[in-house]
Amino acid sequence: MKIRIPATSANLGPGFDSCGIALSQYLSIEVLENAAEWKIIHSLGSDIPSDATNLLIQTALKVAPDLSPKVLKMTSDIPLARGLGSSSSVIVGGIELANRLGNLNLSQKDKVQIATEMEGHPDNVAPAICGDFVVASYVDGEVHSVKHHFPMCDVIAFIPDMQLLTSESRSVLPTSIPYKEAVQASSIANVMIAAILNGNLPLAGRMMEKDRWHEAYRKNLVPHLEQIRLLSHEMGLYGAFLSGAGPTVLILSPEEKTDEMVRKLGKLSISATIHVLSIDQEGI
Ligand code: HSE
Numbered sequence: 001m002k003i004r005i006p007a008t009s010a011n012l013g014p015g016f017d018s019c020g021i022a023l024s025q026y027l028s029i030e031v032l033e034n035a036a037e038w039k040i041i042h043s044l045g046s047d048i049p050s051d052a053t054n055l056l057i058q059t060a061l062k063v064a065p066d067l068s069p070k071v072l073k074m075t076s077d078i079p080l081a082r083g084l085g086s087s088s089s090v091i092v093g094g095i096e097l098a099n100r101l102g103n104l105n106l107s108q109k110d111k112v113q114i115a116t117e118m119e120g121h122p123d124n125v126a127p128a129i130c131g132d133f134v135v136a137s138y139v140d141g142e143v144h145s146v147k148h149h150f151p152m153c154d155v156i157a158f159i160p161d162m163q164l165l166t167s168e169s170r171s172v173l174p175t176s177i178p179y180k181e182a183v184q185a186s187s188i189a190n191v192m193i194a195a196i197l198n199g200n201l202p203l204a205g206r207m208m209e210k211d212r213w214h215e216a217y218r219k220n221l222v223p224h225l226e227q228i229r230l231l232s233h234e235m236g237l238y239g240a241f242l243s244g245a246g247p248t249v250l251i252l253s254p255e256e257k258t259d260e261m262v263r264k265l266g267k268l269s270i271s272a273t274i275h276v277l278s279i280d281q282e283g284i
Helices: 055-063 086-101 108-119 125-130 166-171 179-197 201-208 224-235 255-266
Strands: 002-010 019-034 039-042 070-076 133-139 142-148 154-160 239-242 249-253 272-277
Touching: 002 086, 002 125, 019 086, 019 125, 019 154, 019 179, 019 272, 055 070, 055 086, 055 108, 070 086, 086 108, 086 125, 108 125, 108 133, 108 142, 125 133, 125 142, 154 224, 154 255, 179 201, 201 239, 201 249, 224 239, 224 249, 224 255, 249 255, 255 272
Parallel strands: 039 070
Antiparallel strands: 002 019, 019 070, 019 133, 133 142, 154 249, 154 272, 239 249
């Protein structure tokens, strides 16, 4: 049995803790055989446990405590702590593992609810489960989410060679913002979503760059964002924004401009990996 979970990018600028897209990088989990104890074969680094303390197995056992141990193989091309949903992919993988091994028949809605309760916000886990573009709210303990097709474009991921933990990137956020500012921030997010639904990427991209919820507070942690955004403007691309809690920056680009943008990004004096991704439409 094999499970494949896409990388994700949360927020899309103003859709903080609510909007996300699924991307074409994946965590893959394969069940190899029964065993006396849980074991994960992987080459993701010595920091990642290969026994039952791994988040994948911990999650699966929370959902289905009676699962019998297996040997699993785990591979991933989602970089860790870069704002591309690596930990969410493991949580979603654990839920789906429990679902399939335990024959739980969880619906997509059930999975999104369980994963959001574990993660605390739905903007990575919901697109990882459903694929494509998902808008979700998590209020009064209940998740409501809507999946919609994201307009066709290339997604350039500029992934700096540095890790940024979500906890650190959230620690710089304010505990409250003035009412007027919240109304503006919400209107920007609303227009962004409506523009995506209309297939209007130029307008959606402009709104993505006007976020008022989080990017300004995080700018010292991600000094490269402004530089990349200027380059994106020079090139006439749709928009550049922090992927999740960073440090990755995503740039939405019309296909014909992507190669040149990648060349220009490669000349910046910031150590980084650049990938051209597409939207994953399926999820798990
Ligand atoms: N919405 C979250 C944040 C995504 O920006 O902190 C990262 O987990």
